[in-house]
Amino acid sequence: MLMDVGIPxxxxxxPVRMQRAAGRAGVSFRSDAGTxxxxxxxxxxxxxxxxxxxxxxxxxxxxxxxxxxxxxxxxRFAAEVDLAPGASACVTTQACERxxxxxxxxxxxxxxxxxxxxxxxxxxxxxxxLFDGGRLTRRLDADLQGDAELVAVEAVLFGRMAMGETLRSxxxxxxxxxxxxxxxxxxxxxxxxGDIAAQLAPQxxxxxxxxxxxxxxxxxxxxxxxxxxxxxxxxxxGASAWNGKFLxxxxxxxxxxxxxxxxxxxxLLMGGRALPKVWQL
Numbered sequence: 001m002l003m004d005v006g007i008p009x010x011x012x013x014x015p016v017r018m019q020r021a022a023g024r025a026g027v028s029f030r031s032d033a034g035t036x037x038x039x040x041x042x043x044x045x046x047x048x049x050x051x052x053x054x055x056x057x058x059x060x061x062x063x064x065x066x067x068x069x070x071x072x073x074x075x076r077f078a079a080e081v082d083l084a085p086g087a088s089a090c091v092t093t094q095a096c097e098r099x100x101x102x103x104x105x106x107x108x109x110x111x112x113x114x115x116x117x118x119x120x121x122x123x124x125x126x127x128x129x130l131f132d133g134g135r136l137t138r139r140l141d142a143d144l145q146g147d148a149e150l151v152a153v154e155a156v157l158f159g160r161m162a163m164g165e166t167l168r169s170x171x172x173x174x175x176x177x178x179x180x181x182x183x184x185x186x187x188x189x190x191x192x193x194g195d196i197a198a199q200l201a202p203q204x205x206x207x208x209x210x211x212x213x214x215x216x217x218x219x220x221x222x223x224x225x226x227x228x229x230x231x232x233x234x235x236x237x238g239a240s241a242w243n244g245k246f247l248x249x250x251x252x253x254x255x256x257x258x259x260x261x262x263x264x265x266x267x268l269l270m271g272g273r274a275l276p277k278v279w280q281l
Contacts, residue, residue, distance in 0.1 A: 021068035021075040023047025029060050031086035031119075036060045039084065047077060050094075052277075060089045061276060064125070066097065071109070073102025073135055078110045081123070083148070085116035092124040092276045096157070096255075101133030106171065109138040117146030122270055124279065127155040127211075127255055130196075135171040142218075144180040149219035151269045152176075155262065157255045158196060158210045167196045167210070178218060178245075185218060186245055206251045209236065211258040215248040217269045222246035225268055232265045 025047035028040040036058050043049050046068040052061050064079055071077060081091050099107055115121050123140075130136060142150055154174065159167035171193050178186040192199050200206040217225065222241040229239045229248060237250040248265065252258040266275060 021046045021066075021071065021077075023066060023068070023076070024078045024080075025049050025064060026080040026082070027051075027062045027091070028082035028084070029087040029089045030084040031088075034058065034086075036087045036089060040082075047079065058088050059120075059122075059273060060087075062089065062091045063094050063276070063278065064091065065094045070098035070100050071107035071136070072100040073105035073107060075107045077108070078112075080112045080114075081121065082114045083116055083119035083121055085145075086118045087116065088120040090122040090124060090273075090276060092278055093126045094278060096126045097128045099128060099130045099134035099136045101131055102135040104135075106135040106137040106173075109136065111138075111140045113140070113142040113150070113152075115142070115144045115148035115150060117148060120149045121151070122266070122273075123150065123152040124266065124276065125154065126278065127157050127213075127258070129157045129160065129255075130167060130170055130172055132159060132165055132167050133169050137171075137173045139175045140177070142176075142178045143182075144178070144185075144218060146181070147220065148180075150178070150216070151266065152216045152218075153213055153262065153266060155211070155213035155255075155258060157258075158200060158212075169194065170196050172196070174214075176214070176216070178216070180218070180244075185243065186216060186247070188214070190214075207236075209251045209253050211252045211255050213248075213250045213258060213262055215246075215250070215262070215265060215269070217246040218244060220244065228268055229265060232261055232268070234261065237261075 023046035024044045026042040029036050030039040048065040050063045159165040174190040176188040201208050226241050239248040
């Protein structure tokens with residue numbers, strides 16, 4: 001004879017929603033009698049901003065920090081930078097951003113830059129490291145007014161080189177959109193999906209190298225940089241200048257080798273101004 005001992009029936013449980021990191025940060029600068037000063041600061045979630053002393057005279061500095069220690073599938077991180085007319089600033093990151101293995105969703109990073117007439121912005125995040133299985137969707141939107149000047153870089157390291165890791169599976173979608181007075185002056189889309197190592201292997205892509213960077217200068221007379229820039233970049237990359245912009249692609253075997261080319265190139269495009277201390281090896 002069976003007896004009812006009061007054990008509750010098993011209930012179906014839906015999929016568990018994992019906790020995800022989310023952060024938003026915004027900073028704006030104004031020009032006050034020729035001196036750039038902080039106007040507004042906003043930070044939320046895992047996004048923080050620190051404001052060291054000015055790098056070089058009138059150039060204010062902001063450092064973005066992701067307190068989550070990296071990004072994985074489903075994480076969100078957003079930053080906005082606004083420069084009033086005549087202001088000058090440099091925005092960088094505390095360290096390299098790490099994109100860890102995902103269970104399916106992309107980590108999403110969105111950056112928005114607005115530059116008033118006569119302003120100068122150096123957008124200099126440190127390298128992004130894409131781990132095996134990592135998935136990243138990143139977007140950079142920049143709106144320039146009048147004669148505003150922008151120097152921007154995004155660098156990616158494919159895998160943990162020091163650990164001998166080969167990046168077999170992953171996803172990178174990187175989109176740039178730059179406008180001046182509401183009109184597009186630069187648009188770029190980069191996409192790797194699946195077996196990234198195989199896609200990097202052809203000589204016409206990266207020849208098996210595992211570190212790359214895109215560098216953009218939008219401003220007056222960009223042709224003046226070409227000769228010296230090509231000497232800095234060397235045979236593994238290239239540079240062009242047209243219609244008020246300078247664009248360079250760099251590829252290297254390692255992140256260290258890439259950094260050693262990026263530092264003098266960015267210094268050149270910034271008119272000889274010093275890079276942030278977090279950039280200096």
